[in-house]
Amino acid sequence: MVLSIGQILYVILLIINAMAVLNEERFLARIGMSTQNESGFGTEGPSFKSNIINLISAVRTLMRIPLIAVNVIVIIYEILLG
Amino acid sequence: MYHQNGSQPNYPKYYQTPNSVSPPPLQHPIPTHPPIQMQEPPAASPSPPTQHQIQGPQDLWAFNDATTQMGMQFGRTAMMAGSEYMEKNINRYVSFPALKFYFKVNNSYVANKIRLLLFPWRHRPWSRLVKRSEQNGQMEGFKPPRDDINSPDLYIPAMALVTYVLLTGIVAGTQRNEFHPEVLGVNATSAFLLMLLELIFIKVGCYLLNITSETQIFDLLAYSGYKFIGIIVTLIISLIAPFWLVVGTFFYTAFANGFFLLRSLRHIMLPDSTTTVNFFPQRKRRIHFLFLVASLQVVLMYLLIK
Numbered sequence: 001m002v003l004s005i006g007q008i009l010y011v012i013l014l015i016i017n018a019m020a021v022l023n024e025e026r027f028l029a030r031i032g033m034s035t036q037n038e039s040g041f042g043t044e045g046p047s048f049k050s051n052i053i054n055l056i057s058a059v060r061t062l063m064r065i066p067l068i069a070v071n072v073i074v075i076i077y078e079i080l081l082g
Numbered sequence: 083m084y085h086q087n088g089s090q091p092n093y094p095k096y097y098q099t100p101n102s103v104s105p106p107p108l109q110h111p112i113p114t115h116p117p118i119q120m121q122e123p124p125a126a127s128p129s130p131p132t133q134h135q136i137q138g139p140q141d142l143w144a145f146n147d148a149t150t151q152m153g154m155q156f157g158r159t160a161m162m163a164g165s166e167y168m169e170k171n172i173n174r175y176v177s178f179p180a181l182k183f184y185f186k187v188n189n190s191y192v193a194n195k196i197r198l199l200l201f202p203w204r205h206r207p208w209s210r211l212v213k214r215s216e217q218n219g220q221m222e223g224f225k226p227p228r229d230d231i232n233s234p235d236l237y238i239p240a241m242a243l244v245t246y247v248l249l250t251g252i253v254a255g256t257q258r259n260e261f262h263p264e265v266l267g268v269n270a271t272s273a274f275l276l277m278l279l280e281l282i283f284i285k286v287g288c289y290l291l292n293i294t295s296e297t298q299i300f301d302l303l304a305y306s307g308y309k310f311i312g313i314i315v316t317l318i319i320s321l322i323a324p325f326w327l328v329v330g331t332f333f334y335t336a337f338a339n340g341f342f343l344l345r346s347l348r349h350i351m352l353p354d355s356t357t358t359v360n361f362f363p364q365r366k367r368r369i370h371f372l373f374l375v376a377s378l379q380v381v382l383m384y385l386l387i388k
Contacts, residue, residue: 002268002272003271003272003275003276004268004271004275005271005275008275008278008279048290048291048367051289051290051291051292052290055289055290
């Protein structure tokens with residue numbers, strides 16, 4: 001089993017990319033994971049699904065600008081040296 | 083001002099008898115007038131250097147000592163400030179007191195823990211002992227590993243990781259005859275990254291399942307590091323035993339480790355589950371997650387042994 005740091009970084013970057021690329025209206029709302037139709041609060045705290053929704057929306061808001069820069073760097077690196 | 087006519091210049095007193103009264107300038111953290119007086123003559127008269135150097139050594143010494151002293155003091159304060167700053171910054175990221183807790187082990191603990199890791203089937207109870215304060219008996223954390231065999235420690239994982247890296251080198255050298263120093267680094271990196279991935283997986287799972295116990299991240303690190311004990315045993319067996327025995331050992335240690343994790347992580351993910359059965363709404367999901375983590379050990383151990 002051989003893992004390298006570069007691979008792990010790529011994996012993490014790609015996963016974050018995959019979360020950031022999900023479109024709010026076209027995709028998430030259609031499968032019922034939009035932040036808008038928050039169903040009523042239960043007594044037992046946030047559920048599994050609402051946690052996922054929160055995670056995705058947080059990644060989409062927070063990582064958008066950094067992801068652009070990181071992706072550009074990785075693409076240039078891959079073109080030149082990959 | 084100094085002149086070259088040979089008359090005694092009006093030095094301060096301690097410059098004339100440097101041996102007897104030289105300490106005072108040394109003690110000065112900030113040199114006051116003597117160095118300033120020394121630096122003036124060249125500016126005043128263009129050709130004093132020769133004369134100055136003839137009777138100079140003592141003066142230069144005194145001057146140097148004062149400067150050195152000041153420099154030393156300055157350096158010391160700078161270093162103190164620097165180390166203080168470092169400590170503060172390191173403590174922000176890694177809390178050393180919390181880390182020290184995990185290395186409070188002794189011989190009997192390590193031996194018992196390794197035995198427990200290899201034969202976890204009959205052990206009981208699995209809950210950690212709580213440390214209570216002397217005055218009011220309130221809970222103030224858990225007992226260190228020295229006093230409690232169920233407490234996670236980081237000593238065994240650290241040592242086991244190092245041993246694992248060296249053993250993979252031996253295995254690569256003796257069995258496949260392809261040892262190269264690079265092998266050690268590659269294996270160490272892979273082991274580290276696999277542990278990191280497992281940690282991320284467990285953390286994300288805990289977030290998604292609202293497991294908000296005050297579990298330290300070091301606890302999870304320790305629990306994910308215990309699998310190296312089983313890996314080491316399997317690797318040692320693979321050096322001396324036939325293949326079917328290796329496979330048997332691997333499955334035995336993997337299941338032992340999974341069982342150990344199942345029992346140990348249970349009180350993290352399902353705290354007090356015996357008394358309040360229906361309190362956790364996601365109890366079923368949490369149990370599934372627990373099984374997933376435990377069975378992930380088998381996969382990870384296979385990847386690490388391969």
